[in-house]
Amino acid sequence: MIAELFTTTVLVGILASGIRLSTPYLFASLGETFGQKSGVLNLGVEGIMLLGAFAAFYTTFITENLWLGLLAAIIVGGIMGLAVAVISVTLKAQQGISGIGIYLFGLGMSELLFRKTLGTVEIVSGFSSIYIPFLSDIPILGEIFFQQNLLVYFAYIMVPVSWFVLSKTTLGLKIRAVGENPEAADTLGVSVSGVRYFTQIFGGVMSGIAGASLSIALLNVFQQNLTSGLGFIAVALVYFGGWRPLGVLVGSLIFSMVNALQLWVQVLNIPIPSDIAVMMPYVLTILALVIAVQRVRPPSALTKPYERGG
Amino acid sequence: MRIELRDIRKYFGPVKANDGINLVLEGGRIYGLLGENGAGKSTLMKILSGYQPPDTGEILFDDQIQHFSSPADALGKGIGMLYQDPLDVPAFSVNDNYLLGRDQRIVLDYKNASHELQEMTARFGFELDLQSRIENLSLGERQQLELARLLVGGAQVLILDEPTTGISAEQKEVLFGSMRKLAREEGKTLILVSHKLDEVQELCDEALVLQRGKLVGQTDIPCPNEKLVKMMFGQVPERSARPDFDLGEVVLELIDLRVPTYRLTIKDINLTIRQGEIFGFAGLEGSGQRLVLQACAGLLQPDHGKILLDGQDVSSWPYHRMQNAGVGYVADGRLEEGLVAGLTIEEHVELAKPKHSFFINRKVLFAITETKIEQFQIVGRPDSTADELSGGNQQRLLFALLRDNQKSILLENPTRGLDVRSSNWIWDQLNHRREGGTAILFMSSDLDEIFERSDRIAVFSGGNMSRVLETVNTSVEEIGHLIGGQA
Numbered sequence: 137m138i139a140e141l142f143t144t145t146v147l148v149g150i151l152a153s154g155i156r157l158s159t160p161y162l163f164a165s166l167g168e169t170f171g172q173k174s175g176v177l178n179l180g181v182e183g184i185m186l187l188g189a190f191a192a193f194y195t196t197f198i199t200e201n202l203w204l205g206l207l208a209a210i211i212v213g214g215i216m217g218l219a220v221a222v223i224s225v226t227l228k229a230q231q232g233i234s235g236i237g238i239y240l241f242g243l244g245m246s247e248l249l250f251r252k253t254l255g256t257v258e259i260v261s262g263f264s265s266i267y268i269p270f271l272s273d274i275p276i277l278g279e280i281f282f283q284q285n286l287l288v289y290f291a292y293i294m295v296p297v298s299w300f301v302l303s304k305t306t307l308g309l310k311i312r313a314v315g316e317n318p319e320a321a322d323t324l325g326v327s328v329s330g331v332r333y334f335t336q337i338f339g340g341v342m343s344g345i346a347g348a349s350l351s352i353a354l355l356n357v358f359q360q361n362l363t364s365g366l367g368f369i370a371v372a373l374v375y376f377g378g379w380r381p382l383g384v385l386v387g388s389l390i391f392s393m394v395n396a397l398q399l400w401v402q403v404l405n406i407p408i409p410s411d412i413a414v415m416m417p418y419v420l421t422i423l424a425l426v427i428a429v430q431r432v433r434p435p436s437a438l439t440k441p442y443e444r445g446g
Numbered sequence: 447m448r449i450e451l452r453d454i455r456k457y458f459g460p461v462k463a464n465d466g467i468n469l470v471l472e473g474g475r476i477y478g479l480l481g482e483n484g485a486g487k488s489t490l491m492k493i494l495s496g497y498q499p500p501d502t503g504e505i506l507f508d509d510q511i512q513h514f515s516s517p518a519d520a521l522g523k524g525i526g527m528l529y530q531d532p533l534d535v536p537a538f539s540v541n542d543n544y545l546l547g548r549d550q551r552i553v554l555d556y557k558n559a560s561h562e563l564q565e566m567t568a569r570f571g572f573e574l575d576l577q578s579r580i581e582n583l584s585l586g587e588r589q590q591l592e593l594a595r596l597l598v599g600g601a602q603v604l605i606l607d608e609p610t611t612g613i614s615a616e617q618k619e620v621l622f623g624s625m626r627k628l629a630r631e632e633g634k635t636l637i638l639v640s641h642k643l644d645e646v647q648e649l650c651d652e653a654l655v656l657q658r659g660k661l662v663g664q665t666d667i668p669c670p671n672e673k674l675v676k677m678m679f680g681q682v683p684e685r686s687a688r689p690d691f692d693l694g695e696v697v698l699e700l701i702d703l704r705v706p707t708y709r710l711t712i713k714d715i716n717l718t719i720r721q722g723e724i725f726g727f728a729g730l731e732g733s734g735q736r737l738v739l740q741a742c743a744g745l746l747q748p749d750h751g752k753i754l755l756d757g758q759d760v761s762s763w764p765y766h767r768m769q770n771a772g773v774g775y776v777a778d779g780r781l782e783e784g785l786v787a788g789l790t791i792e793e794h795v796e797l798a799k800p801k802h803s804f805f806i807n808r809k810v811l812f813a814i815t816e817t818k819i820e821q822f823q824i825v826g827r828p829d830s831t832a833d834e835l836s837g838g839n840q841q842r843l844l845f846a847l848l849r850d851n852q853k854s855i856l857l858e859n860p861t862r863g864l865d866v867r868s869s870n871w872i873w874d875q876l877n878h879r880r881e882g883g884t885a886i887l888f889m890s891s892d893l894d895e896i897f898e899r900s901d902r903i904a905v906f907s908g909g910n911m912s913r914v915l916e917t918v919n920t921s922v923e924e925i926g927h928l929i930g931g932q933a
Contacts, residue, residue, distance in 0.1 A: 305553050306545075313535050313546050320533040323497070324547025325518025436537065 140404050141397075144276070150396045151280045155288065156354060158392035160185070160346040160363075162291040164370035165377070165384045166298050167342025172374055173302060174335040175315035175437035176224050179235025181343050182367025183242020184216040188347030190246040193358035194253060196260045202352055205260075209348035210341050216242070217340020221333045228441035239367070247360040254358070262356040263287055287349045294342075298381040311335060315435035318442040328442045343367065369421050376424050378432035387424070391417050447473050447507055447524060447602045447635065449494075454503035456489050463489040464500065465659035471603070476629050476636040478646035478667065481656035482678055482865035484836060487639050490656065491605050494637075495527035496520025518547060526601030530608045532588040536581040543580050544595055566594040570624040585731070586617030593624070603635040604628065610645060611862075612731050612891060615926070622649055641865060643671050675866075693901075694721030696757075697853050697885040698742065703751035705741045710909045712737050715751070717904070717914070719854070719887065722880045726900030726917075727889035728925055733906035735889040739856045742887065743775040744768035755853065770800065772853035778862055780840040785832040791815055791843060792828040798847040822846040823871070838868040845875055855879060857888040861895060873899060893929075897922050905929055 140146065164181050171178050188209035196205030216238070223234045263285040272282040302308040313321040314331045322328050346367075351358045369391060377383025398413035449471040456464040463486045471477060481487045493500045496514030505512045507524065514520040517527065534543050541559045549555055563576055572590040580588060589609060596604060606625070610618050626649070628634045640646055646653055647668055655663035655677040663677035696718055703715035712734040719725050727735035740746040742753060744765040753761045755771060763771070777783035785794060792815045796806055815828040822842045826835050835843060841864060848855065855876070861869035876886050876899075890896050896903055897917065905912040905928035912928045 306549050306551060309542055309546055309549075309554060312538070312542070316537045317533075317535045320535055321546065323517040323533050325516060325521075326547055433537070 140406070141400065146400060146404070148276055148279050150393070150400050152283070153399065154389065154393035154396035155280060156284055156392075157395050158388040159288050159291045159349045159354065160366055161370050161373060161388035161391060162294065162385065163287075163342045163346035163349060164367055165373040165388060166291075166294050166381060167339035167346075168371055168374045169298065169377070169379055169381060169384055170302070170311060170335040170342075171339040172438055173315045173379055173435055174311045174332050175318065175435055175440060175442070176220075176332050176336060177231045177235065177371075177439045178220050178224070178238070178336065178339055179232060179368075179371060180216075180220060180238025180242065181339075181346075181370050182363055182365065183239035183246075184213055184220075184340055184343035185347035185350070185363045185367045185370075186242045186246040186361070187216060188213045188344030189351035189362050190249055190347070190358055191344070192348035193260060193351035194249070196262075196352050197254070197258060200260075202263055205352050206345070206348050209344040211344075213340040213342070213344020213347070214337050215340070216344070217337040218333070220340060221336035224336070224441065225329050225332045228443070231439045231441075243361065246362075250358060250360060257357055257359050260352060260356050262352040262354070285353050287345070287353045291349070295381050295385045302381065307334075312435075314442075315437050318437050318440075322442070322444060332442075343370075346370070365418070369417065372421050372425055375434070379435065390424070391420065394420055448509075449603060449635065450504075450506040450509075451490075451494070452504040452506065454490065454493060454500045454505075456486075456493060456498070456500050462659045464493070467503075467656075467659075467661050469654065469661060471635050471637070473602070473635050474629055474633045475651045476625060476638060476649055478650035478653045479637055479639045479656065480641065480643070480646060480653055480674060480678055482641070482867065485656040485678075486659040487656055488607070489659075491527065491607060491637070491639055494520075494603075495525055495605055497527075521596065521599050521601060524600060524602035525605070526596030526599060526603070527605040528589065528592055528596065528607065528609060530611060532585070532592045534580050534588055534592065536579075538580050540574070540576050540578060540580065540583075540591060544591065548595070548599065562598060563591075563594060566598065570594075570627070571620050572624075573620075584613070584617075586613035586621075589613065589621070590617075593621075597628075601634070603637070605637045605639065607639045608641075609638070610640070610642065614730055615929075625649060643674055646674070647671070678865075693723050694883055697721050697723075697755065698887075699752075699754040699757075700738070700742070701752040701754070703738070703741060703748050703753065705737050705746050705748045707737060707746070710734055710737065712906075712909045712911070713750070715911055719885045721883040721885055724876070724880060724886045724888070724899055724901050726896040726903045727887070727906060728893060728896045728903055729889070729906030729929055731891060733929075734909040734911070735904075735906040736858060738906075738911075739775070739858060739887060739889060742768075742854070743773060743856050745775070769849075772849075772851065774848045774852045774855040776844050776848070776855070776857045776860065778858035778860075780837065780844065784844050785840060787833040788831055790829045790831050791819065791824065791826055791835075794832065794843060794847055798849075800849065818846045837863045838865070841868070841872060845872070851882065852879065852884045854885040854887065857886070859890050859892075860888055861890070861892070869895075893922055893925060897925065 164185060168178060168181055191212040192205040192209035195208035196202055220238060223229045224231050265283050265285050268282040272278040302311065310321065310326045310331050313326060314328050318328045347363065350362060373384055373387040376387040394417050398416050401408055401413050402410050451467055451469040454464050454467040467490060479487050492498050494505065496517045496519055512523060514523065535546065541556050544563055545554055545559050560576060567574060574583060574587040574590055609621060625636050629636050638646065638650060650667045653665050653667055653674060654661060655674065657678065665673065698719040700715050700717040704711065704713040710732065715738055727738065729735050737746060741748050744763050744767065748761055752759055755773065760768065760771065792811055795815045795818060796811055812828055819826065819828065822845055824839050824842045824846065826839055832840060832843065861872050864872065880886055900917050903915045903917055903920065903925065905925055907929060
């Protein structure tokens with residue numbers, strides 16, 4: 137039975153769905169990387185993803201326009217990011233606790249809205265696959281990489297873009313400085329709050345898109361707790377990736393590949409208890425973090441609200 | 447540029463940090479700002495560098511009234527401040543750190559940054575590795591980098607807050623050289639905040655003395671040291687003399703000690719210290735002297751050799767056991783290692799007790815704390831938290847927490863950042879302890895302190911300890927040579 141996994145078709149299938157499934161991880165954890173680089177930990181990613189997923193799904197369901205759906209997710213995500221910024225930056229709340237609040241709010245609110253508006257699980261037709269000319273014709277590779285939907289491509293473009301912004305631009309320099317030594321940055325004329333508001337709103341938008349990628353591109357449904365812990369894994373991936381976009385990409389791929397594998401294991405009816413298969417990514421999260429945490433040093437000012445001294 | 451301060455006042459509650467200061471600073475001159483701890487030097491400099499606004503008063507540049515919204519704003523208008531702890535980002539590369547707050551284009555211009563930095567370092571004879579990370583640079587190098595950044599940022603007035611603390615003798619020479627160059631050749635105004643009178647005498651054209659928030663003296667340099675001291679304190683405090691003392695039995699013995707850490711390994715340390723002896727460790731920061739102290743305190747484990755306390759092998763004893771055996775330790779990170787920032791004096795006294803009962807007897811504790819506060823002349827109440835105290839009072843609190851009848855007391859920089867009066871008080875306490883037979887081991891970056899206070903001296907350089915010097919048979923020059931690694 138296990139041998140069925142090792143046919144070309146199945147392997148290509150696993151790899152292609154692995155690439156596809158990494159999209160929500162990538163969006164959410166790239167956004168969170170910016171936030172943590174600037175010294176703010178947002179544990180509420182999962183909640184924002186749920187709200188983004190619902191907003192995208194509902195808007196698309198009503199208007200039958202995917203772009204409006206995506207826009208709705210971006211707006212909702214941005215508003216939630218703004219809320220996180222107000223709580224963490226202006227009100228200087230304990231970030232570990234307020235993040236849980238944001239998550240619970242998103243979980244409850246998305247469920248409430250779902251019950252009041254849709255009530256039952258509906259289906260929309262999401263972003264369809266785009267075949268990149270020529271590249272998609274390459275045997276095997278084409279099928280794995282170049283027959284994906286728009287949001288997948290967008291997520292992968294965001295990896296080098298994020299790297300470039302963080303390491304080569306003035307904005308990135310300010311973000312890193314604010315996360316490492318806000319006192320120094322402040323003295324040098326960098327607005328600590330301004331930078332942190334930016335990263336939180338950006339992170340919110342990315343989480344919103346991550347939710348949308350689930351509800352209108354990958355699964356094309358919305359139900360309560362659609363994300364089922366994916367947002368928390370995204371936060372963990374930022375640690376795993378050592379606060380680097382490339383590291384985040386590697387982490388996202390590992391998790392999505394394991395996920396794809398367990399899906400195919402279920403599809404092929406291989407006699408492994410499905411609970412164990414489903415558990416795999418989460419077990420991996422814990423193991424990966426144990427290994428990863430000892431490698432890199434987090435930004436020095438992570439989770440520390442900044443207050444100008446007298 | 448001519449700077450004028452008019453009637454600057456800044457009150458913190460009942461404390462008048464600056465109480466009507468009037469001052470005129472001319473271009474091309476180097477000023478020395480003197481004053482004991484709490485005289486208002488840092489407050490005045492923070493006001494001048496835009497870090498905080500005055501309550502009342504005006505700052506004028508060439509007769510134009512100025513208002514600063516932030517330090518960056520002040521630098522834009524020509525005032526730059528070099529802080530005692532450099533304001534940089536340890537995790538950054540030199541280039542990143544240099545560009546922060548300066549480069550406003552979208553994509554960072556690293557090429558130009560390297561170019562500018564090279565030019566600056568060459569001009570002032572700075573020696574620093576531009577490829578390195580900030581955290582791998584020495585304090586002196588970080589200072590040079592900050593200086594370069596301030597100058598490129600357009601500073602016409604430079605404020606340097608205790609710039610020679612913790613840097614090497616050569617770096618100090620380079621720093622002073624560049625300060626002279628900036629004043630004489632480029633007409634910039636320099637303000638040196640310091641309590642080292644020798645440095646002010648060596649470098650400055652004019653000394654400004656603050657006392658309790660007021661400008662109490664202004665004099666051309668050179669002038670006799672006594673005159674400056676008198677202006678600072680109102681009278682000339684004697685450096686309390688080191689009383690002669692007959693040494694007793696051997697207390698502490700180090701035999702072939704080796705302590706490895708990931709940065710530095712000290713080895714072949716052999717020392718014998720007697721009752722009532724004061725032993726000083728000299729050397730640049732991080733040369734190994736702290737490791738020896740920490741090993742003696744049980745904070746670091748030696749992997750070779752022995753530590754004997756009263757003839758008993760205590761090499762592997764942990765800190766608490768050493769404490770109970772009569773070894774006291776006073777770290778120089780007062781708020782980092784010695785005290786708990788958020789806890790009150792009272793709570794510190796309770797924690798430091800050798801034995802605890804299940805409940806805290808508040809009444810008794812309050813009474814003990816009050817006596818300690820009086821005995822150790824701490825300015826604070828039993829319920830003042832440690833971070834509310836000034837540096838000098840934190841040090842007094844640390845001494846108040848030391849147990850009685852210690853066999854040995856180990857101290858890191860016991861008087862760092864303290865003025866003459868507080869330093870004298872600290873040493874009076876220590877001298878008193880030695881009369882009771884306590885052996886005192888201390889390290890200090892202040893060579894004069896080592897020389898004046900110790901019976902014997904060892905110099906550390908790159909993890910190696912020099913031969914032991916009798917203070918009466920050596921000179922400051924000899925110690926200086928040994929610090930530089932010349933035997």
